[in-house]
Amino acid sequence: MSTTHEVRGVGHSVKRKEDARFIQGRGQYFDDITLPGMLHMEILRSPYAHARLKSIDTTAASALPGVVAVVTGELMAQHNLAWMPTLSGDTQAVLVTDKVRYQGQEVACVIAESAYVAKDALELIEVEYEPLDAVTSPQQSSAEGAPLIRDEKEGQTDNHVYHWEAGDKDSTDRAFAEADHVVALDTFYPRCHPAPLECCGCIADVNPATGKATIYLTSQAPHAHRTLFAIVAGLPEQNIRIISPDLGGGFGNKVPIYPGYVVATAASLLIGRPVKWVEDRTGNLISTGFARDYHMRGELAVKDGKMTGLRATLLSDQGAFYADAQPSKFRAGLFHIVTGSYDIPAAHVVADGWYTNKAPGGVAYRCSFRVTEASYLIERLVDNAAHELDVDATQFRLDNFIQPEQFPYHSATGFVYDSGNYPEAMRIALEKLGYEDLRREQEEARKEGRLLGIGISSFTEVVGAGHGKEYDIAGLRMFDSAELRVHPTGKAILKLGVKAQGQGHETTFAQIVAEELGIPYEDVEVQEGDTDNTPYGLGTYASRSTPVAGAATTVISRKLREKAREIAAHLLEASADDIEFEAGRFFVKGSPESAKTIQDVAFAAYTNLPDGMEAGLEGVTYYDPPNMTFPFGTYAVVVEVDRGTGQWKPLRVVAVDDCGVRINPMIVEGQIMGGLTEGYAIAAMQLIDFDEDGNCIGSNFTDYLIPTAWETPEFEIGELSTPSPHHPLGAKGVGESPTVGSPAAYVNAVIDALWHAGVKNIDMPLTPDKVWAAMNEAGIAE
Amino acid sequence: MTQLESPTTTGLHTVEVTVNGQARSAEVEARMLLAHFLRQTLGLTGTHIGCDTTSCGACAVLVDGTPVKSCTVLAVQVHGAEITTVEGLAKGGQLHPIQQAFHEEHGLQCGFCTPGMMLTSVAFLKENPSPTDEEIRWALSGQICRCTGYQNIVNAVQAAATTMREA
Numbered sequence: 005m006s007t008t009h010e011v012r013g014v015g016h017s018v019k020r021k022e023d024a025r026f027i028q029g030r031g032q033y034f035d036d037i038t039l040p041g042m043l044h045m046e047i048l049r050s051p052y053a054h055a056r057l058k059s060i061d062t063t064a065a066s067a068l069p070g071v072v073a074v075v076t077g078e079l080m081a082q083h084n085l086a087w088m089p090t091l092s093g094d095t096q097a098v099l100v101t102d103k104v105r106y107q108g109q110e111v112a113c114v115i116a117e118s119a120y121v122a123k124d125a126l127e128l129i130e131v132e133y134e135p136l137d138a139v140t141s142p143q144q145s146s147a148e149g150a151p152l153i154r155d156e157k158e159g160q161t162d163n164h165v166y167h168w169e170a171g172d173k174d175s176t177d178r179a180f181a182e183a184d185h186v187v188a189l190d191t192f193y194p195r196c197h198p199a200p201l202e203c204c205g206c207i208a209d210v211n212p213a214t215g216k217a218t219i220y221l222t223s224q225a226p227h228a229h230r231t232l233f234a235i236v237a238g239l240p241e242q243n244i245r246i247i248s249p250d251l252g253g254g255f256g257n258k259v260p261i262y263p264g265y266v267v268a269t270a271a272s273l274l275i276g277r278p279v280k281w282v283e284d285r286t287g288n289l290i291s292t293g294f295a296r297d298y299h300m301r302g303e304l305a306v307k308d309g310k311m312t313g314l315r316a317t318l319l320s321d322q323g324a325f326y327a328d329a330q331p332s333k334f335r336a337g338l339f340h341i342v343t344g345s346y347d348i349p350a351a352h353v354v355a356d357g358w359y360t361n362k363a364p365g366g367v368a369y370r371c372s373f374r375v376t377e378a379s380y381l382i383e384r385l386v387d388n389a390a391h392e393l394d395v396d397a398t399q400f401r402l403d404n405f406i407q408p409e410q411f412p413y414h415s416a417t418g419f420v421y422d423s424g425n426y427p428e429a430m431r432i433a434l435e436k437l438g439y440e441d442l443r444r445e446q447e448e449a450r451k452e453g454r455l456l457g458i459g460i461s462s463f464t465e466v467v468g469a470g471h472g473k474e475y476d477i478a479g480l481r482m483f484d485s486a487e488l489r490v491h492p493t494g495k496a497i498l499k500l501g502v503k504a505q506g507q508g509h510e511t512t513f514a515q516i517v518a519e520e521l522g523i524p525y526e527d528v529e530v531q532e533g534d535t536d537n538t539p540y541g542l543g544t545y546a547s548r549s550t551p552v553a554g555a556a557t558t559v560i561s562r563k564l565r566e567k568a569r570e571i572a573a574h575l576l577e578a579s580a581d582d583i584e585f586e587a588g589r590f591f592v593k594g595s596p597e598s599a600k601t602i603q604d605v606a607f608a609a610y611t612n613l614p615d616g617m618e619a620g621l622e623g624v625t626y627y628d629p630p631n632m633t634f635p636f637g638t639y640a641v642v643v644e645v646d647r648g649t650g651q652w653k654p655l656r657v658v659a660v661d662d663c664g665v666r667i668n669p670m671i672v673e674g675q676i677m678g679g680l681t682e683g684y685a686i687a688a689m690q691l692i693d694f695d696e697d698g699n700c701i702g703s704n705f706t707d708y709l710i711p712t713a714w715e716t717p718e719f720e721i722g723e724l725s726t727p728s729p730h731h732p733l734g735a736k737g738v739g740e741s742p743t744v745g746s747p748a749a750y751v752n753a754v755i756d757a758l759w760h761a762g763v764k765n766i767d768m769p770l771t772p773d774k775v776w777a778a779m780n781e782a783g784i785a786e
Numbered sequence: 787m788t789q790l791e792s793p794t795t796t797g798l799h800t801v802e803v804t805v806n807g808q809a810r811s812a813e814v815e816a817r818m819l820l821a822h823f824l825r826q827t828l829g830l831t832g833t834h835i836g837c838d839t840t841s842c843g844a845c846a847v848l849v850d851g852t853p854v855k856s857c858t859v860l861a862v863q864v865h866g867a868e869i870t871t872v873e874g875l876a877k878g879g880q881l882h883p884i885q886q887a888f889h890e891e892h893g894l895q896c897g898f899c900t901p902g903m904m905l906t907s908v909a910f911l912k913e914n915p916s917p918t919d920e921e922i923r924w925a926l927s928g929q930i931c932r933c934t935g936y937q938n939i940v941n942a943v944q945a946a947a948t949t950m951r952e953a
Contacts (some may be wrong), residue, residue, distance in 0.1 A: 677934065
């Protein structure tokens, strides 16, 4: 913490600037916006998962007073917009023309004077379907004679989407051949959904006179979306303005482009009036970006107590369209981080993706591109291995951690870990937990017939994409940007290419400017989300805002500081080389008493410049990180399992995170607690399931269970800070660590409680019925 | 052939309510939800809609002091009632203690659940001015937050309780 209480740079837990509007109901989410002449759109969705579209009759719907247009796939096809590209280079239907491929797929849209009338009209659309057999798992999809889902794709003769490998097969095979023990785990990381509290939607406003399309969009990546809109709709890019206003959460759900956005924009263009589409919760859960749905087999080779090899075999359920939001050269995202925190010399990952009759998506739900699945597999596998080898799960980890002196560490699958201190994170967590005492308590409890379990997860994440050479979204390199304008009175506006959804960017990024220039954080306004008024960037997901845009903010602040130094030299009649800077003050070496403040210098930048210098104190920079960042930590969970009901309750949740330097510790801890809750939700209850006909079970908040304050445990937060050597502030990003790392800790705790009876695995979510059934089979249920 | 007719043109009802201390009235369809009445008819967009099934509580407002989920109440049902929305919490430029506490305790992130959380908390603290953490968690168990993990929300309600007791 180098800045004062007034300036509040890095390290200060200042209260958030954005709160004022939210606590007073003065935020502006897209649905809060009403434009003159605005129409409303509602979407008719397919009740079938797989069905040939025979006919659509829109006569009655079109005749309903107040209905302006009914849009079908046929109409979209006339404008060459019935299909659109996905973020993974596949195509996705905007509105159905041939057959529906998942339940909830968009079939038609009604545009009307009010949302109520539009909903009425949906009831009047007559659709005739010819139902087909539905495919609801990759096992079914890959079986001989499975119905062909993507029959419209030229050359597509089966349901296979991709095959992808990472690591080295031969050295891994050797490690297994030479191993003392091989431990295997088959597990399914089920489909879940980010379910931000605000659903998706947009207002498309195409000005018929100028052709300018202003689109208020629930977008985590407004600039990338502008470019994709230009490409998909064929609109000139300078005529597209995406405004992503306040977002009610995102968690990856607001990264893809959805059919509703495209139809609303096309409708506004054709009708000449603004069109608003507000997705309802069911539409959100059954049609937009799901997460996970990975069937995984992990095998660990162990020799003399050391992990020597790792194999991971994946079957990925992609849904009907391959729409993973991830860098294009990595078909299974960054799953190859699967060696985790361990020094495993050989590893091999084999992944295959399959189409099914389920919604497309594959978004990184509060995670960096399949890192969550990887972290879950290795941390479950390591825990099971410790049980099978009859060694303490913490000691087994300590014996196999990558050691602090091994950084930068080259992993067997090709990552270069930037920094870490895994044993220390573990030590802090165990001390906080009182691990030894708890193990004794567990023994005592078991004698009384009570089932206590302790679960550990020592995760390592990879976040902060890019660098741009390796990492892209739809071909766009994953750099990010910052534009800083210091006004004559010393106040500043910072404009960013990223877009917050609750992360507190308006505070955190202002603190970076405060740190670097000494301008009080309250004097720095942070703007995001409006593509006409912010520099190009790839957006906020994959914990990349602080690693990339935070670095950009630091770099541009430092560039302006150098110009300010020259102006200060002019004001102090000295050479710039002799000017020192400290906490917002410039002074000649050795004479700190006669200083020019950053505010003096900013004023001079517009009023009293050295000869030949350009006016102003403004600049923009584009930052392409040299590497990813690798946050890590140890989570420890204590649970008690009820033998009679299968219910389990977390009694303790200890989280030690190392995300490098913490810019605003309060905000960091808030992110950690939020992520721990989502991790618990995934481990305990969140599930998007399907019946054999492809009906989505989990289509509303009474079926898709989300923990409230009542179920959610209390958290004990610990901290470690190992700076990233390549980030200009040493920060790594934190928003996703707990969602990535914690599900395994909760599940390991439950398995630890039951292992002695022979229960080795229960797949998430660990609902009481599944836990009870496992206990019953093991003979310990009551 | 029967002429199709939109229900918007039939059966309008007068709703007279006091919202945040101001008398308001409008002609609405019988089927109009209170949440839509507040947001669209009256322009009070601080009340949010998160789920459509009375599960998430983002739309909670106070009707005669009682928290109700306004996505599941018809506007015509509150005829004659006194309604408080998030816009009515601050008085005379002074934040309500619950607003101040959510800010101080970092009880919000994206802000979408916050209005419902605060209004439910205000009603709860009126009934139980000195709650335990467990009682707060139970009182808020009809509200969903996807960002915070609730711990800071509980802390905020405790902090507001302290301020309100001392006031």
